[in-house]
Amino acid sequence: MSTATATTVAPLTTDEAEALVAAARAAAEAAGVAVSVTVLDAGGHLLAFRRDDRAVLISGETSTRKAYTALQLDAPTADVADLVRPEGPFHTLPTALDRPLLFIAGGLPLHRDGRVIGAIGVGGGTPDQDHGFATTAVQKLF
Template identity: 50%
Template sequence: MARLTAELAQKILVAAAEKATEIGSPSSISILDSGREPVAFLRQDGALLASPEISSNKAYTSASMKMPTGDLNELVQPGGPFFGLQTAQARPFVTFAGGVPILVDGEVVGAIGVAGGTGEQDEEVAKAGAAVA
């Protein structure tokens, strides 16, 4: 059974932070395991004050749904299969880009959430981190 180790989480965190620096988007980066518990976190200098909570919520949502948060937006609209999902949990579900699952041997072992830039930037940073797995 694949799992997200602390060592792997740190490698993912470093790769994501390097991408955030490269594209000039100071970010908060949260990595949660498949049980949605924190494994690693970084708030880069200059990241928005709200970004730690948002990044964690993105990772939580992605780990819960086993899909990128950006893919959820269409699904939670009126008439969509997950309409109302973002308000159905005690912890907010985030339905905009920046949270992506982390896969090891094809199995979702957690998720990374990034906040601090545009949705496109956050997604790019998250994907750079997740690619290390």
């Protein structure tokens, strides 16, 4: 039996997830953009989701896939998009896995005390807009 003590990190709460959704949506609304926002816990399970009724339907799927990708890679999707382009070192990654990965800006991992506790994904605007809305939400809460 190990004598090392594990550091417990509080999980992402539903209240925090809902606050992230509200903050991202407020940023998008201020910019005049209709979006979908997804927040996942550390296990990739849905904690909060909201699609603006004016947002394109696919934005719900893209926001969820962006969050999942950011969670699995522990990296903003904006930072890995170039890696999967045809000339990139990981160009086969999107098709190598049977997982809902999406390498478009708008997904961010969420950290507490240096550990990943979940992820947020925003879809519906341009990739730069989605990244900005997600970043604004994270900066307001973490």
